[in-house]
Amino acid sequence: MALLEIENLTVSFKTSSGPFKAVDGVSLTCDRGEILSIVGESGSGKSVAMLALMGLLPWTATVTADAMRFDGRDMLQLGAKDRRKIIGKDIAMIFQEPMSSLNPCFTVGFQIGESLRIHLGMGRAERRERAIELLNLVGIPAPEKRLNQFPHQLSGGMSQRVMIAMALACDPKLLIADEPTTALDVTIQAQILDLLVGLQESHGMGLILITHDMGVVAETAERVQVQYAGQKVEQQNVRALFSDPHHPYTQALLSALPERATRHGRLPSIPGVVPGQGDRPAGCLFSPRCQYATERCTREAVRQDEEFGFALCNYPLKDGQPTGYPETAEAAP
Amino acid sequence: MLRFFLYRLALVIPTFIGVSIVAFAFIRLLPGDPILLLAGERGITPERYEQLQAVYGFDRPVIVQYLDYVAGILQGDLGTSLVTKRPVLQEFFTLFPATLELALCAIILAVVIGIPAGVFAAVKRGSWFDQSIMGVALTGYSMPIFWWGLLLIIFFSGFLGWTPVSGRISLLFFFEPVTGFMLIDSLLSGQAGAFKSAVSHLILPTIVLATIPLAVIARQTRSAMLEVLGEDYVRTAKSKGLAPKRIIGLHALRNALIPVVTTIGLQVGVLMTGAILTETIFSWPGIGKWMIDSVGKRDYAVVQGGLLLIASVIMIVNLAVDVLYGFINPRIRR
Numbered sequence: 001m002a003l004l005e006i007e008n009l010t011v012s013f014k015t016s017s018g019p020f021k022a023v024d025g026v027s028l029t030c031d032r033g034e035i036l037s038i039v040g041e042s043g044s045g046k047s048v049a050m051l052a053l054m055g056l057l058p059w060t061a062t063v064t065a066d067a068m069r070f071d072g073r074d075m076l077q078l079g080a081k082d083r084r085k086i087i088g089k090d091i092a093m094i095f096q097e098p099m100s101s102l103n104p105c106f107t108v109g110f111q112i113g114e115s116l117r118i119h120l121g122m123g124r125a126e127r128r129e130r131a132i133e134l135l136n137l138v139g140i141p142a143p144e145k146r147l148n149q150f151p152h153q154l155s156g157g158m159s160q161r162v163m164i165a166m167a168l169a170c171d172p173k174l175l176i177a178d179e180p181t182t183a184l185d186v187t188i189q190a191q192i193l194d195l196l197v198g199l200q201e202s203h204g205m206g207l208i209l210i211t212h213d214m215g216v217v218a219e220t221a222e223r224v225q226v227q228y229a230g231q232k233v234e235q236q237n238v239r240a241l242f243s244d245p246h247h248p249y250t251q252a253l254l255s256a257l258p259e260r261a262t263r264h265g266r267l268p269s270i271p272g273v274v275p276g277q278g279d280r281p282a283g284c285l286f287s288p289r290c291q292y293a294t295e296r297c298t299r300e301a302v303r304q305d306e307e308f309g310f311a312l313c314n315y316p317l318k319d320g321q322p323t324g325y326p327e328t329a330e331a332a333p
Numbered sequence: 334m335l336r337f338f339l340y341r342l343a344l345v346i347p348t349f350i351g352v353s354i355v356a357f358a359f360i361r362l363l364p365g366d367p368i369l370l371l372a373g374e375r376g377i378t379p380e381r382y383e384q385l386q387a388v389y390g391f392d393r394p395v396i397v398q399y400l401d402y403v404a405g406i407l408q409g410d411l412g413t414s415l416v417t418k419r420p421v422l423q424e425f426f427t428l429f430p431a432t433l434e435l436a437l438c439a440i441i442l443a444v445v446i447g448i449p450a451g452v453f454a455a456v457k458r459g460s461w462f463d464q465s466i467m468g469v470a471l472t473g474y475s476m477p478i479f480w481w482g483l484l485l486i487i488f489f490s491g492f493l494g495w496t497p498v499s500g501r502i503s504l505l506f507f508f509e510p511v512t513g514f515m516l517i518d519s520l521l522s523g524q525a526g527a528f529k530s531a532v533s534h535l536i537l538p539t540i541v542l543a544t545i546p547l548a549v550i551a552r553q554t555r556s557a558m559l560e561v562l563g564e565d566y567v568r569t570a571k572s573k574g575l576a577p578k579r580i581i582g583l584h585a586l587r588n589a590l591i592p593v594v595t596t597i598g599l600q601v602g603v604l605m606t607g608a609i610l611t612e613t614i615f616s617w618p619g620i621g622k623w624m625i626d627s628v629g630k631r632d633y634a635v636v637q638g639g640l641l642l643i644a645s646v647i648m649i650v651n652l653a654v655d656v657l658y659g660f661i662n663p664r665i666r667r
Contacts, residue, residue, distance in 0.1 A: 056571050088574030095565060095572075103566040104664060105587045115573045150663040166573070 002029040003206045004053075004174055007066040011045070011052050011230075014060045020277040022048040022061075024230035030174065030206045035197070037209045037221030037238070039253070043274045045230035046210045050176045054093055055083050071173060089119040092167035096179040098159035102151035108135075108162050109147030115169040134165040138195060157188035161195070168199065174206040175199075181216065193220055214257050218242060226250050229274050229285040236309040244319060246304070246311040248290045251320070284314070292322045337665075341655050345648050349641075353406065356640035357399050360633050367391075367415050367631040389415065402637070411641070412634035416627075421638035425620060429642075430513025431501060432612070432619030436604045438535060439542035444597065447547045451554025452589075456581055458559060466551065473548035478607055482541040482614040489537060496533050499616035503530040538615045542607050546600040553596045557589035564588070591662045598654030602647050 011023040023045040030036040038046045052063045053075065068075040071090060075083065087093075095101045103111060112134060113127035122130065128147065135143035138161040151159060160180060167175055177196060181189035197220050200207040209221060217224055217238060224241045226234040226249065234247040245251040252270045254260060272289040275281060284301035287293040292315055301312050308316035308323070315322035368385045369377065377385075386392045390401065405412060411421040450470075454463040490498045497503065501515045508522035516535070519527035561567065562585055570584040609621035616622070620639060627635035659665055 054572055056568055084574040084576065086574070088572060093572045095569065097565055100565040101569045103570065103584055103588070105661070106584075114575065118573070118575060152664045163569070166569075 001069075001072065002031045003034075003071055004028070004030045004208075005067060005069045006049070006053065007068075009049055009052065009063070009065040009068065011048050011057065011064075012062050014062070015277065017277065019062075021280075022230055023052065026227065026230070026232045028225055028232070028235075030208050032173065032206055033200075033204045035200060035207045035209060035220060035222045037211060037217045037224045038227055039211060039214065039217055039224060040227035041212060041274050043229070043276070044227040046212075046227055047178050048230075049227075050093065050178060050208065050210060054087050054091065054176070055080070056093075085119070088115050089170040090172055091174045091176065092170070092172040093176040093178065094160070094163045094167050094180050097183050098163050098180075099151070099156055099183070101163055102154075102159055104151050107148050107150055108154070112147075112162070112166050112169055115166065119170045130169070131165075134168060135162070137168065137199070138162070138165045139191075140165070156184050157192065160184060160188075160192055164192075164195065164199070168203070171203065172205055174208065176208045176210070178210045179212070180209075182211075182213075189216075190219075196220070214253060215259070226253070229280070231285060231312060232310070233286065233312045234309045241309070244317075246309040246316040246318070247286075247313050248292050248317060248322075249286050251317055252289075252291075284312070292325065294326060337659055338656060341652055345652065348648060349645070352644040353403065353637075353641055354399075356637040356644070357402060359640070360628070360631065360636040361395065363628075363631065365631045367633055370631050371415065406641070411638035414627075414635045415632045416630050416635075421634050422642075424623065424635070425639060425642050427513075428618060428620045428623050430510075431515070431617060432608050432621060434514045434516065435535070435538055435542060435611070435617060435619060436601075436608055438539040439604060439607075440546060440597070440600070442539055442543040443546035443550050443600070446543075447550030448554050448586075448590075448593065451551040451593075452558055452581065452586060454551070454555045455558030455562060455589075458555075463555075467555065470548040470551045473544045474552070476544060478541060478545070478610045479614055481544060482537070482611060485537050485541060486614070496537050497530075501531065501534050501618060502527065503534075506530060538611050538617055541614070542604065542611045545603055545607060546597075549596060549600060549603075550593065554589060554593050557592045558585060561585045561589045587661070591658070594654060594658055594661060598651050601650040601654075605643055605647060 006029070007027045009023055009026045010021065012019045012021045026045065026049055028036065028038070028049075038049075040046050048057070048061075051057050052061070053068065053070075057063065063076075065076060070086065073086070075086075078086070102108075109128065109131050112131040113122075113124075116122045116127045116130055131147055132143045135146055140146055140158065140161050146154075146158075146162075151162075154162065164180075175196075180196065181192050184192060193216060196207065196209070199205075209216070211217060221238045224234075224236060224238050225232055226241075226247065228249050234241070234245070234250050236246070241250065242254065245254055249270075252268075255268045256270065258267060270289055275285055275288070281288055281298065283299045284290070284293070284297045287297040287301075290297065294314070296314055300314070302314055304311045304313065304316045308318070311317075315325045317323070368382060368389070368391070372382075383392070390398060393401075402412065409422070411425075413420055414424060417424065450466050454466045457463050486498055489495050502519060506519065506522070506524055506527045508518060508524065508527070511518050511521055515531040516528065519531040558581075562581075564585075566588075567580060567585055570580045575584070605621075608619060609625055611617065612619045612621035613625055620643065624636065624639045624643075626632075627639065
């Protein structure tokens with residue numbers, strides 16, 4: 001059994017203009033020692049799905065799922081109190097904005113020590129020793145000095161290292177990294193990614209890496225799940241995904257990578273935007289932006305099997321060509 | 334921290350000079366002559382009037398009077414009351430404990446009720462609890478103090494007879510002041526019922542004086558909490574699996590308190606002006622009532638000295654708040 005199994009997760013938010021589905025029937029699994037990457041544009045429901053697992057969504061959110069199992073326990077059945085015994089201990093999460101994710105009023109040492117005290121019941125001296133060990137682990141020089149510093153005395157990269165140290169405090173089985181490098185300088189991004197991957201290997205934990213950056217995916221992940229407008233549109237191993245994307249959206253994302261645009265000229269982009277609350281199309285959500293869309297795509301989108309990376313597409317791509325595409329495609333209205 | 338403190342201390346000096354000028358000029362700009370008022374309805378002969386003007390030094394140019402006054406202050410002499418002939422400083426320190434006792438009780442009441450009310454309102458925002466708390470706070474903030482005080486007296490003292498109407502303690506009790514704080518002195522006196530009497534006299538003035546600061550603190554706490562609860566570090570705290578009590582009471586409140594402490598400091602000024610009205614309504618023998626009486630009698634020395642001392646108290650409190658601010662907000666330390 002996989003470490004984390006989520007089946008058919010749906011999250012909808014109450015808004016003044018009616019419910020909004022941020023996550024729409026997403027399933028995912030992540031095993032011990034595995035790096036799963038969730039990729040997608042802003043608004044594709046990557047973070048919301050993970051926040052739902054952590055129970056960090058505001059009260060306006062409604063979470064439903066066929067199953068949400070972590071380490072053999074059904075997270076859906078857990079009360080708030082029991083869930084708090086798992087999150088921060090066995091599942092830890094780091095966020096996009098390291099500078100604002102640390103509490104400005106407390107020292108680094110206090111914030112790292114907090115989980116140690118609450119989950120492991122460590123005493124003061126023990127906590128200090130473990131915090132120094134953790135700061136060493138995430139590559140912070142002179143940890144004894146850093147313990148007594150406040151977040152405003154740290155740089156962005158340093159703050160993210162502290163966040164990682166905090167997340168690792170109780171040796172979690174699963175670490176969720178929500179765009180951990182987006183807010184950082186390019187040089188620091190690579191360091192933080194190397195650190196995360198190194199720690200994942202040495203601790204043998206599962207790592208779910210949420211990102212919108214295909215470059216990050218290529219460098220780190222083993223398995224990739226592509227999300228679009230709250231739906232999972234494709235799932236493949238990273239190498240296969242890059243060489244033979246099955247969903248037109250994945251193909252479009254990859255061809256928008258500057259490294260891949262070999263010919264001179266304009267960088268290809270995907271026309272249009274991710275549909276929001278008011279303009280969700282019927283059928284395939286990507287159809288208005290898809291170059292292969294037919295009339296059928298405005299009615300339905302079928303889930304393919306493993307051969308086509310579970311692509312949610314009527315005409316999954318094979319070697320860049322749509323399969324089963326009608327000879328004389330009637331143009332989408 | 335020490336440099337920060339010394340810098341703040343240095344800023345007190347120009348403020349002090351400004352206050353001394355304003356206090357000195359203000360009472361002299363008011364129409365009315367202290368000597369004529371002292372003479373009362375009996376009247377006074379022109380010769381005697383001029384003689385008294387010379388005695389009090391009012392015949393000299395205003396600038397000379399001011400410099401003379403400042404020279405006195407520098408030697409710790411704030412002048413002598415024209416009415417009671419006692420040194421202003423001595424009168425102030427006799428009456429100040431009464432005001433301090435009232436103000437302390439009021440600010441404690443305002444903080445102890447205002448901060449939790451604001452926190453709960455923010456946590457349960459939009460609920461009936463939030464809306465009623467904020468409605469009551471707005472009403473309290475808009476309430477004219479003198480009218481509110483009179484309403485309470487009519488209801489609790491007049492109609493229900495639960496609390497006394499005025500004064501600090503029942504006339505049945507008498508003891509020499511030790512600390513000047515009636516609550517402490519009544520306990521020290523060892524007389525049965527004295528403490529209870531002192532408390533019952535303190536209740537209504539405290540409520541009246543605390544009303545506006547309480548409303549301001551509750552509203553400020555609520556808005557600061559609402560802002561902080563949406564911050565990323567609150568999400569981080571939740572992701573650690575901390576209990577809601579700890580997240581709200583420690584992680585969020587600690588940050589929300591930063592603007593609230595500033596507000597509390599500013600309320601001390603409001604408290605002083607409020608004390609003048611409250612003391613007058615409840616015949617509370619503090620400096621507020623003392624100042625009002627002195628303005629009526631154009632007691633120049635008392636009014637200018639009293640204003641200066643009240644301003645000093647406000648400045649000291651604000652200095653203390655600034656230092657406290659440095660403690661709770663690590664970003665401005667160093």
